[in-house]
Amino acid sequence: MRKIDEGKKERVKLAVFEITRDEGIAGLSFGKIAKHANVSSGTPYVYYKDKTDMLGKIYLDVKDLLDTGLRASIAAGKTPEDKLFNCVYHFAQQFHEHPLESIYLDEVRDNPKVVTAEVIRQGNRLAQPVDNLFQELNEAGMFVINNQETLYALLFAPFIMVQKQRVVTDQPMMLSELETVIRLSIQGVLKNR
């Protein structure tokens, strides 16, 4: 029995990331992926059932990767403010460390129809530590508003938008710039300023 060639599988994933970065997730086609990854057109089907399955599995892989260390980051914060900053900043750092994966994540979030609702649900479950932290600070009365949806938008949307803007315009993104945005987002959301 032949073992599955992990190099090939990785090349397929890499192709997905790079094409998504360069042409958007709408630009993904199995033909392009196979050519880019230098594998046969049938090879992706060895690893994935179909396109939706592929995009979904890779999405969850990416979620997993980017959530790695999140719990530890939060725990490392001494004050609640620190915890919150670490939490949000974690994803900015991950973007810096894993830009391809982060861009892919953003694209899937913007086009959730490319994966199943179940995959989105599973992905959200991985963000549990964020929810827990929000809940905790919320109960401590630290936020200017006690609504998760709004809080999430105020804290995450700004730096994600800046990220995307840079990707689209092909300009470099410095971590310190993201840090600034995040610090401002956090200040705007905490009561005692």
Add this chain to the structure above:
Amino acid sequence: MRKIDEGKKERVKLAVFEITRDEGIAGLSFGKIAKHANVSSGTPYVYYKDKTDMLGKIYLDVKDLLDTGLRASIAAGKTPEDKLFNCVYHFAQQFHEHPLESIYLDEVRDNPKVVTAEVIRQGNRLAQPVDNLFQELNEAGMFVINNQETLYALLFAPFIMVQKQRVVTDQPMMLSELETVIRLSIQGVLKNR
């Protein structure tokens, strides 16, 4: 010379909006559009050079529509804070009044490759009044940061994210909810709180 049938052209645009809302911008095909609009498959080519041209022209139409009254809204604000609120809130109101067009706009912003870079540039030019206002308040030293990109993200990204979330999950969006988000965004961005 026959005049182009504006009713047909409008039906084509409406078809684009409705299909985009229901299936995302990736679901747009000329065949679907023609059937939805009850015109022949060749008709859209009477009005537009090709698909990119169509999406781009409609994008600019929408931009134009949604910017209508922006200058007046800003001018109507008595204090600088009022002006800023009116400015951002204008787009929230437009979303409420023109949801189809707003959704289309969001989709194009998330998938900017469907139009040309030039179209995006032209679209941005229409937001001139926003830039002017930002510049003005900036020079008055009212912002916690003097960087247009960051300011834009802090003020617009949160409520846009909330909007999109509601559209995706098919939940209703009340204008007052958006107002809350926007007020918080603005407070977070102004110096003297």
Add this chain to the structure above:
Amino acid sequence: MRKIDEGKKERVKLAVFEITRDEGIAGLSFGKIAKHANVSSGTPYVYYKDKTDMLGKIYLDVKDLLDTGLRASIAAGKTPEDKLFNCVYHFAQQFHEHPLESIYLDEVRDNPKVVTAEVIRQGNRLAQPVDNLFQELNEAGMFVINNQETLYALLFAPFIMVQKQRVVTDQPMMLSELETVIRLSIQGVLKNR
């Protein structure tokens, strides 16, 4: 508005018949058909919704063609025996006159899954005159057995088998040979010999 080019549509149908004759109905593919008919690969989709639709519509066309004149043939028979002979012989004649279409019909009958059950049902409805005649002679007590299914098999199966055998082995088929088979089949099925 362009009119549909009937020549092209006919060439597509002819391609279906010829490929079916040469390679069996399993050998049919849209690629082969288009190449054979010298039309673009997308052209068959102008005429037919999909493969099943195409095979079904052509099947009904063929049924229609081959049933043409059946009623008249039966009516032309003076005695009941004559009517019966004319009825069965009609299809032998049609095979001789329209061999491609007849072969196609046989292949669909042998592989009924290539069309929908509804199409088969509609096709059977066209054979009404045969059923009527059988019923009539049956009530007159002329048959050695009063079971339509069995009668049909005894009268039609033999000459169809001979036909198919000749097609498969690429040997010519004379109408007089079929006539012999049919006369024997009929004698075997009538009471008073």
Add this chain to the structure above:
Amino acid sequence: MRKIDEGKKERVKLAVFEITRDEGIAGLSFGKIAKHANVSSGTPYVYYKDKTDMLGKIYLDVKDLLDTGLRASIAAGKTPEDKLFNCVYHFAQQFHEHPLESIYLDEVRDNPKVVTAEVIRQGNRLAQPVDNLFQELNEAGMFVINNQETLYALLFAPFIMVQKQRVVTDQPMMLSELETVIRLSIQGVLKNR
């Protein structure tokens, strides 16, 4: 040297029969067969050179199986008429006893292109006893016609058609029904009635 696992080979054959019964011979794919037989996708290639070889070898196996006892059946007939009946009825019995194999046989006969011409020829050679009997009765002047092809069609086609009809419509087939058809076929073919 390892022996080939006959259990596996049998499972492959059974898979071929069952898939053919359920989906027709066109539904056969090596992937399906392997999954159905619970063997690896490469395993059938251990036993067979390729698909044509597999279908052909299995066809000959089936022919062999279904011809088993034919000679004895014929010999057991006391009169020539009995011999003829036993000969034809033998295959009806085999259909009853080995329906999967018989259906497979019918499907290959209807789609002879799935095997080579040589295989068909070899298969026909196995029916030698039938030919011999026909020859014998022919020389005794018992038939209404002295043409093997025609005789074969008159005797075998009707009950095969009835069989197939029942399989397609998923209705049960009683041996006594086939017997009726066969008795009528034989009466129609013998001179002295």
Add this chain to the structure above:
DNA sequence: AATGAATGAGCGTTCATTCAT
């Protein structure tokens, strides 16, 4: 002997686009 990862040709189908009418 048996496995199953990998291949690449070919499948049915869609779709942006063209152009004769």
Add this chain to the structure above:
DNA sequence: CATGAATGAACGCTCATTCAT
């Protein structure tokens, strides 16, 4: 201006076949 028949490239996917293990 408007139509819709026709095109052909590209799509997602299947499948017979090969071969390293």
